Amino acid sequence: MTRNPGLTSGNALKLGLFGSNCSNGRSYTTVPGRWDASWDNNLKLAQLADSLGLECMVPIARWKGYGGETNVNGSSFESIAWACGLLAATQRINVFCTVHVPLLHPIIAAKQMATVDHVGGGRLGVNVVCGWNEDEFHMFGLDKHEHDDRYAQGEEWWTIIRRVWSGEPAFDFRGRFYDLLAVEGQPTPCTGERPLMMNAGSSPRGRQFAIEHSDMHFDGVRSPEESAARIAQSKSQARALGHDLQVWTPVGVICRATQAEADDFLRHLVDNADFGALGYLAEMHANDARGRTDAEGVLRQAGEGPLERQVLARGSYCAVGSPDHVAAELLKLHAAGFDGLVLNFFSYLDELPYFAEQVLPRLERAGVRYRHSSTETVLP
Ligand SMILES: Cc1cc2nc3c(=O)[nH]c(=O)nc-3n(C[C@H](O)[C@H](O)[C@H](O)COP(=O)(O)O)c2cc1C
Known part of the structure; x- marks a missing residue:
């Protein structure tokens, strides 16, 4: 049994889908047809992605909506249970869960994730979130720790989980955040190796956590050219x-027959932006970054970047245009050093088939992906 097939080897440029467990996905617009x-x-999408040979699905962990007219992400499947269902219904694709360190005790998390890993035959991954959106922490009656302490707790949390998963005899753990006696937990993950871990820390401390502990750093990108040095540094x-580190980034995609059609659709989304939700989110993240002097932190205090990117993909890089243009954008990101990209579409199920038909063959011809051999593509 292979641990996380396709993620530790396989295609040079790996692809996943991001955010489909949440209403509206990653788009902040009131346009009808947004993601349900x-x-x-979710099941149809995962089965389609599986049959196309995409490497993974990554959920957003969100406990309440962002308000505005459409209450973006107001409905979301809890991600460990979501991953369990999707793994049971797919064959090859990896499914991640996204877990908030302060909200889930590591012994419970270790057992839940090991259980799901058995359901998926070694295809579970985990995105570790040390703390971000203050409103949901308040909903749990918790205050977030000071920024860098969140990652100190994350280190203890991840150490406990790894030790439980290693199957070592019952151990005591005495840390700043956890004081635990005779810790054990069986079964361990089903392949004898632990699930891959990703982390999206962007601050200096968050990035350091990702470099030290994760297998995949989820990093933001302003332009592929600007990212190259940072990616190379993280990996080295x-x-x-x-250990080896992959670097991934999220990308919002609109792919249409012509550049003009794609641009028109983006304009339509932006003309109907959900400004209430965007404003709420921007303010919360600006507050969280207050006092930071690193480039990311300064940007966040000033807002979340170009409006188009915020509307289509909550500030992430976007590839909008004809199949040639979208493929070229993804190749540019790969050339900058990204190992993998997680994509979001305004309406995943409506748009992924065209992307697969038009863009995947271009990536194959460019030599960054193999043609997937499945003869059985599950069309929605
Ligand atoms: C691609 C990506 C996925 C993320 N997923 C989540 C998530 O699902 N839930 C969440 O609360 N935060 C999520 N985050 C937030 C990060 O884990 C992290 O808290 C944020 O990037 C701030 O980093 P910092 O603590 O280093 O400032 C995500 C961030 C990125 C870039």
Whole structure:
């Protein structure tokens, strides 16, 4: 049994889908037809992605909506349960869960994730979130720790989980955040190796956590050219610590027959932006970044970047245009050093088939992906 097939080897440029467990996905617009995160849609999407040979699905962990006219992400499937259902219904694709360190005790998290990993035959991954959106922490009656302490707690949390998963005899753990006696937990993950871990810390401390502990750093990108040096540095720092690090980034995609059609659709989304939700989110993240002097932190205090990117993909990089243009954009990101990209579409199920038909063959011809051999593509 292979651990996280396709993620540790396989295609040079790996692809996943991001955010389909949440209503509206990653788009902040009132345009009708925006993503309905029903179970039926998630199941169809995962089976389609599986049959196309995409490497993974990554959920957003969100406990309440962002308000505005459409209450973006107001309905979301809890991600460990979501991953369990999708893994049971697919063959090859990896499915991540996204877990908030302060909200889930590590012993519970270790057992839940090990259980789901058995359901998926070694295809579970975990996105570790140390703390971000204050409103949901308040909903749990918690205050977030000071920024860098969140990652100190994350280190203890992840250490406990890894030790439980290693199957070592019952151990005591005495840390700043956890004081635990005779910790054990069986079964361990089903392949004898732990699930891959990703982390999206962007601040200096968050990035350091990702470099030290994760297998995949989820990093933001302003332009591919500007990212290249940072990606190379993250990878070489991880290598110096004795492990390989992949670097991934999210990308919002609109792919249409012509550039004009894609641009028109983006304009339509922007003309109907959900400014209430965008404003709420921007203010919360600006507050969280207050006092930071690193480039990311300064940007966040000033707002979340170009409006188009915010509307289509909550500020992430966007590839909008004809199949040639979208493929070229994704190749540019790969050339900058990104190993993988998680995509979001305004309406995943309506738009992924065209992307697969038009863009995947271009990536194959460019030599960054193999043609997927499945003869059985599940069309919605
Ligand atoms: C691609 C990506 C996915 C993320 N997923 C989530 C998530 O699902 N839930 C959440 O609360 N935060 C999520 N985050 C937030 C990060 O884990 C992190 O808290 C944020 O980037 C701030 O980083 P910092 O703590 O280093 O400032 C995500 C961030 C990125 C870039």
